[in-house]
Amino acid sequence: MLGSFIFLVFMFTTFKPKIRIIGKIAKGPLERNGKATVPEGGVDEWYWFKVVNMNSFFKVHDLKFSLFIMEPHYSGGKNVMFDSIELKKSDMPFLKSLSTLLGKNENDEFACRIRTSVDLEELMGRDKSIRLQVVAKHQLSGLTSYFTKDFNIDDIEEGNFVSGFWGFIKSKGNNRRDRRL
DSSP: OOOHHHHHHHHHSSOOOOEEOOOOOEEEEEEEEEEEEEEEEGGGOEEEEEEEESSSSEEEEEEEEEEHHHHHEEESSSEEEEEEEEOSSEEEEOOOTTTHTTTTTOOTTEEEEEEESSSSSHTTTTTTEEEEEEEEEEETOOEEEEEEEEEOGGGGSSSOOOOSSSOEEEEETBOOOOOOO
């Protein structure tokens, strides 16, 4: 009985998705082959979020992304109202494990960037915030976990995310690497 309990605790702590949502929002164009392009719909500025599978050996499957605007609502106490914000793509079949990094995978398939064309700066102002929610399933155990990250207007930076599992944003004319994740 004790052995079964220890095994379950081990399974639930070891074989679950490990997702990292980078704590910044990049504001920039869609780039293809290093050049800014204007995709269908004529949107030239996107707000980008970066998600990384931090699991060393296992993929995560069935990723679902949701983005919300959170507005404080005071009625005898502090409540929060949530409204959905449309994402360009709200699901993904899988992210590879970080071990692909050791194989020098040039496509960084352990990370993804998701985007919205909604003007988040105009939407947020100073009193609202954004919440990104990610739901993912572990490849081996099938356990599902969800992850959330809240953002405010100060988390938005001009530029594009640098490739890899880092949260650096590279802006035009500024190659500094900001370590604030």
